Structures are given as structure tokens and as C-alpha cells.
Amino acid sequence: MKISVIVPCYNQAEYLDECLQSVLNQTDMNWECIIVNDGSLDNTHEVAKKWLAKDDRFKYFKKDNGGVASARNFGISKTEAEWILPLDADDKIAENYLEKAIESIKKGYKIIYCKAEFFGETTLPFHLKNYSYKQLLKENLIFVSAFFRKQDWEKVNGYDETFTFGYEDWEFWIKLLKDIPDEEVLRLDFTGFFYRRKEMSRDIWINKNKLEKQRTLADIYYKHAEIYHKNFGVYHDLINSNEELRYERDELKKKTDTLLRKIRKNSISKLLFKLIEKL
Structure with missing residues (x-):
């Protein structure tokens, strides 16, 4: 069973080595890593090329800038792997994340994620409430670096590329998990994902920009109005x-x-x- 790790990168060359090293360190060897340069203006191209020479499981594509949702969709479209793990270029994963996920995939789980920690500007646990679909409709409970099947991504037409300011991962989980029972979603009981905190990132920016946040949340509610009415009336x-x-x-x-x-x-x-x- 092959897993494709999708790494979109836009002007994150300074962090890319650490991210890709965490992929190379995986204890399970049956993976590929697709790096998508989303029109970066820094030296992402040069950094990515070095990794192609290190290991032929790394693949590299360059495209015009379209946002992180566009870059993820592009990368996923290039793989024939059955299972997908998105990983942003400034984050990293534990060396046994893939191995533990594969064990759970074999048990029939459809979505697999883990516990997480912040690193960088902040080093704290990344606290998320226990998963239920109804709670997911209220707030995002799953970070972007969770495992899912490519066929499920295809069924929901991937990430919505109009969400350029953030929350594209939350909107993706809302539509992807709509028909997946709660018991088929698993949070592994170990810390396998590390989310980089920087002075300025997309999530910090949108939380400061109340108008854009309100518009984006409204887009989610209106797009999935039928689901929200069904669950909350x-x-x-x-x-x-x-x-x-x-x-x-x-x-x-x-x-x-x-x-x-x-x-x-x-x-x-x-x-x-x-x-x-x-x-």
C-alpha cells in the first residue's frame, strides 16, 4: 500500500528541508512525496531539486500561483496512490506516522489523524476536541495532515480553490466526512504532527482580519446550508x-x-x- 505525501510550497524554501527530511525519515518505506511549487518567488525550485537527487521517491512539479487548495489538488491529481497525506512545507511529521496510519487503514478506518504539537514561535500541545461530525460542523477538529483515500477526494471534487484566505481544510472535511460514520474516523493516540507557529501565517492573519473571517465562515455555512439545517435547524x-x-x-x-x-x-x-x- 503506497501513500502519497503532498507538499504544496509557496515561498517556504527556508522550511522545506526540515519538512522533507521528516518524510525521508519514515519507518514505512512505501511512499512517494510530491512537491508542488505554487509559483514561489524564493529559492523553492533549487531546494526541491536537491531532494530529487537524494531519493527518487520525491517528485517535483511547478505551477502558477493559485493558492494552497489549488496546489494540493494539483499534487493529488498527479498521483496513482490510493491514500493521501497532505503536508504543508513549513510543518513536519513524526518518523512513524505513516507506519501507524497503515496499521489503522488495514483495520478499515477511512480518516486517520493523530495528536499534534506546535513548534517554532510556540511549543505547546495542539488541543483539539474529540471528533464527531456534528462537532466538526461547529469548528474544525482535524488539521490538514490527516490520511484519506484519493477516491473520496475525487468524490467531493477536492479542495475548494475559492477559499484562498483559509479554512479550505475545514470545508474539505465537512464535505468529505458527510457520509463517513464517526466510528470510521480515528485519532491515533500519539503525537505525530508538528504545526509550525510563525509570527505571521494564514490562520493568524484571518483571525485578525474579522471581515474576511466572517465572509469565509459565511461561505462555508451557505455552501453547506442543507447539512447545517439538518443538524441544527x-x-x-x-x-x-x-x-x-x-x-x-x-x-x-x-x-x-x-x-x-x-x-x-x-x-x-x-x-x-x-x-x-x-x-
Whole structure:
């Protein structure tokens, strides 16, 4: 049984060696690793070429920039392997992750992942709640580096390439796991995935950019509205509308605070404010 590790890379050359070394270190030998250069402007090309010379299980493709979802889809389309493991170019995996996953694949599990830790700027456990599909609809419970079958990826038309700012992995799991029973999803009881924390990354950026985050979440909810209605009914609509109202309130407060600061800077306005305060 061959597993294809898909490594999309966009301007991550400085981390690529560490990522690919973690693949080369695998105790199970029956793998291939497809590196997809997604239009990088750094020296990704030169770094990747070195790995082709080290081991012929590494394969390399270069494409125009289209985002991480596009790069993953491109890489998966190039493999004939039955099982897929995405791995971002700045992350890494434990040396026995593939071996443990294959043992579980043979037992009939359809999705396999593990415990995880942050490394880099932060070195802490990556805490995720226990899996259930209903809980997955509320929040992402599975990081991108989990094992799945290529045929399931084909069935759901891969990653949605319109999700360029983030959450493309969560949206992928929502549609992929819709028809897979909870008991066929397994989290291995060991730490096998290491997620690099940097000063700025896509997940940090989108969490700071509330407007883009709200739009992306709305896209997920609307795209899978039937599933959300089935699981949460009208209650979900109320929660969603409340979140939108809270966001609008926060935005209005920001604009009001900015306007008040500008008014207070004006000398005449300062005098008026003092008179008002004395009333």
C-alpha cells in the first residue's frame, strides 16, 4: 500500500528541508512525496531539486500561483496512490506516522489523524476536541495532515480553490466526512504532527482580519446550508444572525470611537466637550 505525501510550497524554501527530511525519515518505506511549487518567488525550485537527487521517491512539479487548495489538488491529481497525506512545507511529521496510519487503514478506518504539537514561535500541545461530525460542523477538529483515500477526494471534487484566505481544510472535511460514520474516523493516540507557529501565517492573519473571517465562515455555512439545517435547524440561523449582529455592532463601535477621537482633537470641540461634561 503506497501513500502519497503532498507538499504544496509557496515561498517556504527556508522550511522545506526540515519538512522533507521528516518524510525521508519514515519507518514505512512505501511512499512517494510530491512537491508542488505554487509559483514561489524564493529559492523553492533549487531546494526541491536537491531532494530529487537524494531519493527518487520525491517528485517535483511547478505551477502558477493559485493558492494552497489549488496546489494540493494539483499534487493529488498527479498521483496513482490510493491514500493521501497532505503536508504543508513549513510543518513536519513524526518518523512513524505513516507506519501507524497503515496499521489503522488495514483495520478499515477511512480518516486517520493523530495528536499534534506546535513548534517554532510556540511549543505547546495542539488541543483539539474529540471528533464527531456534528462537532466538526461547529469548528474544525482535524488539521490538514490527516490520511484519506484519493477516491473520496475525487468524490467531493477536492479542495475548494475559492477559499484562498483559509479554512479550505475545514470545508474539505465537512464535505468529505458527510457520509463517513464517526466510528470510521480515528485519532491515533500519539503525537505525530508538528504545526509550525510563525509570527505571521494564514490562520493568524484571518483571525485578525474579522471581515474576511466572517465572509469565509459565511461561505462555508451557505455552501453547506442543507447539512447545517439538518443538524441544527432554525437554531443555527439564530446563532449565525447573532454573530453577524455582534460583528456589525463592533464595527460601528470602532467607527464611532474613531470619530470621537477626531472630534476631541479639534480645539473648539474640546471646549464643547468640557462644557457638556460640566452640565
